[in-house]
Amino acid sequence: MKRRDLINWVGLGWLASSLPVVFAACSSQTTSPKSSASGDWQTVGTSEELDKTGQLLAKNSPVGAVLVIGTSKTKNLKAVNPTCTHAGCTVTWQAATKKFSCPCHGSEFAVDGKVQKGPATKPLTTYAAKIEGNSVLVK
16 A cells, blocks of 8 residues: 555545534534523522512523512512613513613513513513422423
């Protein structure tokens, strides 16, 4: 066997053995941690954290930022993405007036995430929420 043929075979072998790695890295089957395409419930905190103030802000949850409103005794939990759709500020829950408000530009959102007062024009993203055992879950 000539040296050139050996080098060609080694190069071809290296290329063939690298292809599975390339396909795995580029595969559309991979999912990001924020993806909830499978519809799985994701834990964002504990019921004790929620009961302290009636709200639970999870900035780095598996589904992204989530603000859950309610208590462990409430059957009707509400969960939204707390990022204002106008300028990206984090909205806060105003329990007295039962609305979310943006501290940056004054936008206000209803409990269901719909815009009540601009400048925001798009509603907040909402999630289904429940408590199982001691965990607060969203989907």
